[in-house]
Amino acid sequence: MSLQELLTKAYIGGSWRAGRGGTFPVYDPATGEEITRVADCTVEDLDEAIEAASEAYSSWRHTTVKQRATLLHKIQVALLDNKDTIATTLTRENGKPKAEAAGEVMFAAxxxxxxxxxxxxxxxxxxxxAAATKRMITVRQPVGVAAVITPWNFPIAMLARKVSAALAAGCTCVIKPAEDTPLVALAFAKVCESVGVPVGVVNVVPCSRGRVQQIGSRLCESPKVHILSFTGSTAVGKWLYSRCGSTLKKVSLELGGDAPFIVFPSANMDTAIAGTMVCKFRNTGQTCVTANRIFVHESVYEEFVSRLAKTMDSELKVGNGLDLGVNQGPIINQRQLERLDKMVRETVSAGAQVVRGGASQGGLYYAPTLLTGVTPDMALAKNEIFGPVAPIIKFSTEEEVVSLANTTDRGLAGYFYSNDLSQVWRVAEALEVGMVGVNEGLLSTCEAPFxxxxxxGLGKEGSKHGLDEYSNLKYICFGV
Structure with missing residues (x-):
């Protein structure tokens, strides 16, 4: 199988189709140049995809687990065989460094x-x-057609985390990729076609930003869609959640984060600095589990800031993700860049000090930034940053920092560095988040619940619990 040519048409019911809405452009955020134009699907196109998935479900649900396992393994192998090509496409439409893109493809596989x-x-x-005349069992059965809405920051990994579980459970899928990054989703559809995934089991329906709300509404309101899985902002997730009420479908939401990253006095400073670098600057800070608010104890504050600044200078290289050695790519689009720049300027105006960076570098590039003197009431401490900006907040006591860490309406991930065993247990249990990294800045893996x-958000992805979102638990009582 070859993915050398960019795929630009929608994949519906086993065929490649133009969108009724014409096409929309996909841009390279590193250069600003148009990469290609992709099918702009309408609600009518979506309805055909939902119908194809519904028809395919009637047979796919009855495939044996061994048959599904065989196909999933084939998809895994095909993704790895085409890793370099998919990674290049990912870098071109997303901007992330090529090495990270290749890692994402392996993560997806x-x-x-x-x-x-x-x-x-x-x-x-x-x-x-309790009754001698009854026997009781439970079985798991697939939910039905799954609507999958994926984000631009990890366009192949988040697709894989959802679709793999859905197919394993016996569901069929309609995938709506982010408008900034539809190309890897279409490459994935080609992978599925090449390994023999049955017609209609996987469908990919890209659309322009102007059609997103219509497409999202139809996915929520269609009675033929039985679960909606979305990764993205909290605001959009709430909107989708409210629209699903009319059909009472299952909803799986992986939404925004506001991760605290805490450095206690007993922390190994080498480990804490390394953890900060990977947790803050991976994917140019554009991850939902990134270190958003970095709390450092007053006794190690100056050392931490000094060492982090030097490490940023020596390890971070900004540029086109296809260039050798680059590990900091561009911000995804102008809208996100302006949002980031506004928050930094507001935070500095409120009294924070710029240690490194603090400004755009032209195009969609933003300098890796380190700010000190940040307080919890400043803009960068109250919003999800989604960029290569590290705001450092000083704290004095464990009780104080745990309270500050939990003073947010979001609770995706949290991190802390400590070698005090009693403190490790106290803080790990006290943080109001779904995932905790203790002396570790990378959490995500297929084996653990995300x-x-x-x-x-709602629900878990990955791990053995990932199948729960796409299956129903049925109780069967036998009279004997």
Whole structure:
């Protein structure tokens, strides 16, 4: 199979189609140049995709777990075989460094391997009966058609995390990729076609920004869609959640984060600095689990800031993600860049000091930025940053910093560095987040559940729990 040519048409019911709305441009954020134009699908196109998925579900749901596992393994292998090509496409439309893009493709493949194995472990249970004349069991069955709405920051990884679980459970999919990054989703559709995924089981319906609300509404309101899975902003997630009420479909939401990153006095400073670098600057800071508010104890504050600044100088290189050695790409689009710049300017105007960076570098590039003197009431401490900006907040006590960490309506991830064993247990349990990194800045893996508390979403992705979102638990009672 070859993915050398960019795929630009929608993939609906096993065929490649133009969109009824014409086409829309996809830009390279590193250069500002148009890469290509992609099918702009309308509600009518979407309805055909939903119908194709619904028809395919009637047979796909009855495939054996071994058949599904075989196909999922084939998708895994095909993704890895085409890693370089998909990674190049990902870098061109998203801007992330090529090495990170290649890592994302491997990460995506890992979910198909994981759920190929987990599909054979969708166990039910036997329930001891209080009545001698009854026998009780439970079984798991697929939900139905899954609507999958994916983000631009990890366009192949987030697609894979959702679709692998859906297919393993026996669901079919209609995928709506982010308008900034539809090309890797279409490449994924080609992968599915090449390995023999049945017609209609996977459908990809791209659309322009102007049609997003219409497409989202139809996915929410269609009675033939039985679960909606979305990764993106909290505001959009709430809107989608409210629209799903009319059909009472299942909803899985992975929404915005506001991750605290805490450095206690007992922390190993080498480990804490390394963790900050990977947690803050991976994907140019454009991740939902990035270190958003960096709290550093007053006793190690000056050392931490000095060492972090020097490490940023020596390790971060800004530029086109296709260029050798670059590890900081552009911001995804002008809208996001302006939002980031506004927050930094407001924070500096409120009294924060710029240690490194603090300004745009032309085009969509933003200098890796380090700010000190940040307080919890400043703009960067109250909003999800989504950029290469590290605001440092000083704290005095454990009680104070835990309170500050939890003073947010979001609770996706949290991190802290400490070698005090008692403190490790106290803080890990006290943080109001779905995932905690203790002396570790990278959390995501196919084996562990990914998801948050509060306004950071509903449900879990990955792990054995990822199948729960796409299956229903049925109780069967036998009279004997």
């Amino acid at each position: 890992s979910f198909f391997e994981w759920f190929a194995e987990e599909t054979r472990r969708q166990y039910g249970e036997t329930i001891p009966s 998801g948050g508390f509060k306004h950071s």
